[in-house]
Amino acid sequence: MTEQVQIFQPSGSLDATKSQAFRQEITGFVENGTKIVLVDLKNVTFMDSSGLGALVLAFKTLRAANSKLVLCSINEQIRILFELTGMDKVFEVFSDRDEFQKSLMTKIK
Template sequence: MNPVVKIVQPSGILDGMKATQFRQEISDIVENGGNIVLIDFKDVTFMDSSGLGALVLALKTVRAAGGKLFICSINEQVRMLFELTSMDRVFEIFPNREEFNNAISP
């Protein structure tokens, strides 16, 4: 079975307001058979703890369905948040979408 890669590209500020919508988008992807999810952060300017919580729940949702979740193109603020919370050890983070494609292509 070929992996089904789905890309989620949030934009602006990933906070409590957008977190619910973001989690719903991940749930929909998993329900529709996406087993590899890439969250492309290139258009995200800021993320707070609510956004981070939504990411952790997204990871649990995807893993529970037997899939994998990856992140790419994070900015300096998001990188610092990940490092402060040790989430950089939990998530597999790629510098950009091209690096991700190279890593998962057979």
């Protein structure tokens, strides 16, 4: 049986040097049949346009596979980046893993 929810927790900077590895991780989730990928950004201290691009590509890749990408625990810098680029309207963002779990439990009932 495949895992329905996978959690990915990058750390440090999500930039050009890490965006390829991030994309490979997402591809692995798609190949495993994961339905929801929660990207926990709690330990990400900085994100640039390459990191944002990697998130958008991951979102599109998962959507094409009838899966979903959701985010949690974004910091102020990432929140501002999302607002400036309009990505706050694209991504479903939870304050933390607990809020995500509660949302998941509500949908299951």
